[in-house]
Amino acid sequence: MSDTKKIIKGCLAGNRRDQELLYRRHAAKLYAVCLQYSGNDEEARDILQEGFIKIFENLGHYKHEGSFEGWMRRITVNTALEKFRSRHNLYRVDDIDTIKEPDAEPDNHDYAGLEANDLLTIIRELPSKYRMVFNLYALEGYSHKEISKMVNISEGTSKSNLSRARVILQRRVGSYTGIKKKVVNE
Amino acid sequence: MNEKEANIDLLFRNGLKDFEVIPPPGVWDGIHSAIKIKSRQFIYLRTAAVITVLLALSFLTYRWSRQISVVQPASEISLNVPDYSPVFSKQGNRQQITAEKKSAPVKNNPGILAETFPTTDNAMEGEVSASTDQILKIQETKDLNLTKNDFIRRPKPFPVITPERNSYNSKYSELQYLPENIAVKPQKRWSIAAMASPTYYSNFNTGNDAFSKQLSSAEQPLMSYSGGLAFSYKISKRFSIQSGLYYSSLGQKVDGITSFDGFQKYETSKGGPNFEVLTTNGTIYTSNPNVFLASVGSDRVVTTYTKDVFDPKKASLQPISNSLDQNFSYLELPLIVRYKIVDKAIGINLIGGVSYNFLVNNSVYTTSEDGTRYSIGKTDGLNPLTLSSSLGMGMEYNFTGKLSLNLEPTFRYYLNPFSSTSGSYIHPYSFGIFSGISYKF
Numbered sequence: 001m002s003d004t005k006k007i008i009k010g011c012l013a014g015n016r017r018d019q020e021l022l023y024r025r026h027a028a029k030l031y032a033v034c035l036q037y038s039g040n041d042e043e044a045r046d047i048l049q050e051g052f053i054k055i056f057e058n059l060g061h062y063k064h065e066g067s068f069e070g071w072m073r074r075i076t077v078n079t080a081l082e083k084f085r086s087r088h089n090l091y092r093v094d095d096i097d098t099i100k101e102p103d104a105e106p107d108n109h110d111y112a113g114l115e116a117n118d119l120l121t122i123i124r125e126l127p128s129k130y131r132m133v134f135n136l137y138a139l140e141g142y143s144h145k146e147i148s149k150m151v152n153i154s155e156g157t158s159k160s161n162l163s164r165a166r167v168i169l170q171r172r173v174g175s176y177t178g179i180k181k182k183v184v185n186e
Numbered sequence: 187m188n189e190k191e192a193n194i195d196l197l198f199r200n201g202l203k204d205f206e207v208i209p210p211p212g213v214w215d216g217i218h219s220a221i222k223i224k225s226r227q228f229i230y231l232r233t234a235a236v237i238t239v240l241l242a243l244s245f246l247t248y249r250w251s252r253q254i255s256v257v258q259p260a261s262e263i264s265l266n267v268p269d270y271s272p273v274f275s276k277q278g279n280r281q282q283i284t285a286e287k288k289s290a291p292v293k294n295n296p297g298i299l300a301e302t303f304p305t306t307d308n309a310m311e312g313e314v315s316a317s318t319d320q321i322l323k324i325q326e327t328k329d330l331n332l333t334k335n336d337f338i339r340r341p342k343p344f345p346v347i348t349p350e351r352n353s354y355n356s357k358y359s360e361l362q363y364l365p366e367n368i369a370v371k372p373q374k375r376w377s378i379a380a381m382a383s384p385t386y387y388s389n390f391n392t393g394n395d396a397f398s399k400q401l402s403s404a405e406q407p408l409m410s411y412s413g414g415l416a417f418s419y420k421i422s423k424r425f426s427i428q429s430g431l432y433y434s435s436l437g438q439k440v441d442g443i444t445s446f447d448g449f450q451k452y453e454t455s456k457g458g459p460n461f462e463v464l465t466t467n468g469t470i471y472t473s474n475p476n477v478f479l480a481s482v483g484s485d486r487v488v489t490t491y492t493k494d495v496f497d498p499k500k501a502s503l504q505p506i507s508n509s510l511d512q513n514f515s516y517l518e519l520p521l522i523v524r525y526k527i528v529d530k531a532i533g534i535n536l537i538g539g540v541s542y543n544f545l546v547n548n549s550v551y552t553t554s555e556d557g558t559r560y561s562i563g564k565t566d567g568l569n570p571l572t573l574s575s576s577l578g579m580g581m582e583y584n585f586t587g588k589l590s591l592n593l594e595p596t597f598r599y600y601l602n603p604f605s606s607t608s609g610s611y612i613h614p615y616s617f618g619i620f621s622g623i624s625y626k627f
Contacts, residue, residue, distance in 0.1 A: 013567075013569065013602075013603070014567065014569065015468070015567040016218065016468075016469070016566045016567045017468070017469050017566070017567055018567075019218065019221065020214065020218070023214050023217065024214075027208075027209050027213070027214075028206035028207060028208050028209065029204070029205075029206050031206075031207050031208070031209040032202070032205045032206050032207045035207055036202060041210070045209065045210055045213060048209055048213055049213050049216050049217055049220075052213075052217045053217055053220045053221060056217070056221045057221070114197070114201065115201075116201050116202055116205040119197070119198055119201040119202055120202065120205065120207075123198060123202075134198075137195075138194075138195035138198055138199055139198065139199055139202065166194050166195075169194050169198070170194055173194065173197065
């Protein structure tokens with residue numbers, strides 16, 4: 001029996017040591033995911049906590065098929081999505097469809113020197129609607145059709161949000177690398 | 187454009203892949219308290235379900251056994267039906283009683299004045315039978331002038347045979363002729379027993395983890411005991427079912443842990459456990475701030491107060507002991523089936539069944555040489571409900587009709603582990619010789 005299986009079995013038996021072990025092993029990676037999906041630390045912390053509670057509650061349903069880490073990540077992303085939907089459930093955000101897409105600047109930036117911390121900071125500066133679509137599309141690999149159902153927007157809005165997110169990210173990445181180079185040269 | 191856009195996607199996807207950020211402290215506490223409440227709710231539900239099932243089973247068994255006891259007399263009669271029915275025949279002045287096959291059409295046989303007796307009596311389906319002597323007596327009352335010498339063949343006992351029985355009273359009056367050894371006595375089906383036993387407790391470690399084996403090597407079973415009240419119901423001559431309520435206490439001694447008294451003035455972590463002690467039954471979290479623990483020859487004590495941080499000898503702490511005692515107490519709800527192998531003055535039973543065990547006490551303590559007991563804390567992660575199976579051989583000496591002495595060597599194996607620390611799954615077992623007294627009613 002693999003180590004992960006043993007820990008899962010222990011968690012299912014209600015063993016606190018195994019539960020804590022599972023948390024300590026995966027919390028850091030999942031917290032990084034939570035930060036990518038949230039604009040502030042408090043929200044990220046809530047997503048992590050609620051996500052882990054769901055993970056423990058649903059451990060019995062995990063079939064040991066595919067990556068356990070991927071399974072936990074999906075639960076965490078879904079928790080972030082639920083939080084997002086609860087904040088934006090008052091209206092359907094299709095009005096953005098009517099806004100003309102901005103022209104993207106040529107992607108001729110040199111991204112060298114950017115670290116994961118910088119990327120996280122940049123992505124968290126995005127407006128939440130753009131950040132959610134960009135994360136789901138670019139990082140999780142969902143299609144616009146899937147995203148439209150998950151976020152309760154039209155496919156057009158999903159494409160538009162992605163496009164806007166990319167433009168903003170390109171600009172921010174550009175300015176970040178410029179600043180970094182300046183600092184290094186000085 | 188799309189390619190360039192995809193570049194920014196790749197930049198973030200690859201850049202954030204495997205990225206880790208340590209979460210703020212306190213998140214785990216929130217998660218743990220939430221899942222603990224939910225698991226407790228689940229345990230209550232499961233316990234309620236188990237009790238409901240047991241009650242339902244007991245009720246159904248009771249109903250079933252009632253139905254059996256109603257049907258049983260009729261079946262006893264059918265068992266007593268003889269193969270032969272007596273035939274009274276007159277030949278001249280002499281009367282003969284012969285036994286003919288029931289199927290033989292004696293009545294219709296011309297030349298023989300025959301009187302066939304019924305083998306069953308619809309008016310009274312009691313456990314009544316009579317020997318040939320009774321037949322004689324009955325016939326004498328009918329002035330048939332029969333003597334014992336008139337018998338050609340003596341049939342075996344058969345049901346009461348009086349053709350002129352028309353009322354219950356007349357039939358009942360004939361019961362006085364029945365031999366005493368077939369008188370029906372009301373069966374005592376219920377019994378209550380008080381049993382107790384010292385038990386030897388140990389465990390099977392089904393894990394293959396080297397660390398858990400190292401842990402178990404320094405653990406010794408403590409002398410345990412078990413006792414309680416048992417109710418049993420006899421569902422047939424040989425089978426009976428038993429339930430009741432038992433209390434059992436078991437535990438183990440963990441060697442290689444030195445304890446000291448007087449630590450409270452040095453400890454700085456207010457509230458939380460100062461020490462964690464790893465055992466095969468789970469982790470002990472200390473709750474007594476006055477006790478300092480250190481492991482000898484192993485790393486089973488986890489603490490921030492390591493040797494380089496705090497030395498109990500330099501602080502002149504008072505040594506208590508070199509071991510800890512883990513104690514677990516359970517309330518047990520057994521469901522046992524007994525099969526009587528020998529049904530004599532000394533009866534022998536085969537006993538087997540399961541028992542639901544509810545954890546009611548979980549304590550860890552250490553005892554100084556002068557006998558002072560210091561509470562340490564609790565073992566974490568113990569299953570609050572365990573299921574055990576038991577197999578035993580019971581000896582019963584009936585010294586009166588109602589009271590009997592019982593002696594029952596019993597082996598018990600816990601089907602689910604006490605706790606499941608990673609890498610080790612401890613299935614305890616115990617052996618005890620239960621003795622006690624039982625009363626039948």
